[in-house]
Amino acid sequence: MSRGERNSLSALIRAVTGLLDTFAVVLKHLCRRPITEEYPEFHRQLPARARARIILTRDPDGDERCVACFLCSAVCPVSCISMVAAAREDGRRFAPWFRINFARCIYCGLCEEACPTLAIQLTPNFEFCEYDILTMVAEKEDLLVAHGGKNRDYNFYRYAGVAMVGEKGSHIDEAPPVDLKSNMP
Amino acid sequence: MAKLLVVLVGLLLMAAYLVYVERRLLARFQIRLGPNRAGPWGLLQPLADIIKLLTKEDTVPQGADRVIFCLAPAVVAGTALLIFAVVPFGEGWHLGEQPIPLVITDLNVGLLYALALSSLGVYGVTLGGWASNSKYSLLGGIRGAAQMISYELVLGLSLAPVVMQAGSFSLVDIVAAQARYPFLLAQPLSFLLFMVSGLAEIKRIPFDLPEAENELVAGYHTEYSGMRFGLYFLGEYVTMVVLGGLAAVFFLGGWRGPWLPPLAWFLVKVGVVVFAMIWTRAALPRLRYDQLMRFCWKFLIPLALLNIMATGGMLLWAGG
Numbered sequence: 109m110s111r112g113e114r115n116s117l118s119a120l121i122r123a124v125t126g127l128l129d130t131f132a133v134v135l136k137h138l139c140r141r142p143i144t145e146e147y148p149e150f151h152r153q154l155p156a157r158a159r160a161r162i163i164l165t166r167d168p169d170g171d172e173r174c175v176a177c178f179l180c181s182a183v184c185p186v187s188c189i190s191m192v193a194a195a196r197e198d199g200r201r202f203a204p205w206f207r208i209n210f211a212r213c214i215y216c217g218l219c220e221e222a223c224p225t226l227a228i229q230l231t232p233n234f235e236f237c238e239y240d241i242l243t244m245v246a247e248k249e250d251l252l253v254a255h256g257g258k259n260r261d262y263n264f265y266r267y268a269g270v271a272m273v274g275e276k277g278s279h280i281d282e283a284p285p286v287d288l289k290s291n292m293p
Numbered sequence: 294m295a296k297l298l299v300v301l302v303g304l305l306l307m308a309a310y311l312v313y314v315e316r317r318l319l320a321r322f323q324i325r326l327g328p329n330r331a332g333p334w335g336l337l338q339p340l341a342d343i344i345k346l347l348t349k350e351d352t353v354p355q356g357a358d359r360v361i362f363c364l365a366p367a368v369v370a371g372t373a374l375l376i377f378a379v380v381p382f383g384e385g386w387h388l389g390e391q392p393i394p395l396v397i398t399d400l401n402v403g404l405l406y407a408l409a410l411s412s413l414g415v416y417g418v419t420l421g422g423w424a425s426n427s428k429y430s431l432l433g434g435i436r437g438a439a440q441m442i443s444y445e446l447v448l449g450l451s452l453a454p455v456v457m458q459a460g461s462f463s464l465v466d467i468v469a470a471q472a473r474y475p476f477l478l479a480q481p482l483s484f485l486l487f488m489v490s491g492l493a494e495i496k497r498i499p500f501d502l503p504e505a506e507n508e509l510v511a512g513y514h515t516e517y518s519g520m521r522f523g524l525y526f527l528g529e530y531v532t533m534v535v536l537g538g539l540a541a542v543f544f545l546g547g548w549r550g551p552w553l554p555p556l557a558w559f560l561v562k563v564g565v566v567v568f569a570m571i572w573t574r575a576a577l578p579r580l581r582y583d584q585l586m587r588f589c590w591k592f593l594i595p596l597a598l599l600n601i602m603a604t605g606g607m608l609l610w611a612g613g
Contacts, residue, residue: 130576134322144326
């Protein structure tokens, strides 16, 4: 038998055994237990930072955190957030209406990052399918919750955004004013 | 007439449930579960599929040749169903004095009839691809035509030794000739050739180039929707059953077998062949087009010719 013949013969044998090998492998898998997780019955643990439905949170003292600054609306890549701004008698801004079109939202979380008051937050709740796309539009009363979301103690207005009362340096975390004259070398 | 109806309904039911069985089996091969929601164990899935296909919008693409476009799926499904007319699926029953042969018709050229109809099936693929007025469909149709015509030769040549041994073209006679032993034992090479070319003829993996989804969307039935697509689908699965039946008749001894009743044996054999096809689908990747053609013309056809010569020599030597 010449070398060429022997080579082609061994190639043929390799091809055939290779083919039979795949058949054996898939047959072995027929006897394995399926690894499928059947979703509605089985809920897999979501990652800690899973991003889904958006909520509007409140201060520890129950006020709405949102100050209608439009930063979330501006940063939203799909322009799904719209609102109107107004001011209360005490000068604090709020949104008379606030609307998120969840049919358009891509759950990127940029609004949450842009928000200076931690008002808008993404939750891991992703189960809100609808048959009618218009029912995916959420109004303020659908979004507003009674708690502070991820950071329950944070209160933006205790640090900023309101007219100062009292003496300089009396605000929370504010350093006492420096006497320029005593500051000479 | 009643027998015709029973066989037709039975065949259609088998095809519908074959889709379910294939999906479940394929899923298990890939350690998934497969459809298990509609009814217990998903057994109503074929019904749901049929309802879905029937209620879907039936679209005809712009610029399509309407008549041919509407006719082509029927050709595929029709030829597939017609082949089964010559397949004997049991020994024959007696209703009082009247015998009921368990075959629709015992044609004396049954084998040629089956081959001819499988050739006609090419028209369904090619015309469907042509009439759709779409690049992908046309490419799929061309591939289908070339592939099916090529592998038809192997299919015919692989059956020649069977005919030589049985001495008849009638499928009933071929089953009768396997009374002592199935032809699989005498003609293992023929059986392999038949199965390979049969897989190519019904366009299944690894020979599914006419509908290669990652190159051609869905090949020749890209533009079909609703029940017209359903007809292509149905035709494909009926052909699977028919090919199982033909393999059983030509090589596995038809309905013959110990202990079990003949009809059960036939169904078992069809089931084994069909399982092998699904198994192949789970195991093998798709061939490249040049590999497909080279495999057929340079390997299978010479092999089949050699096989015929060897069989002829053996028969002459044995017959003296």
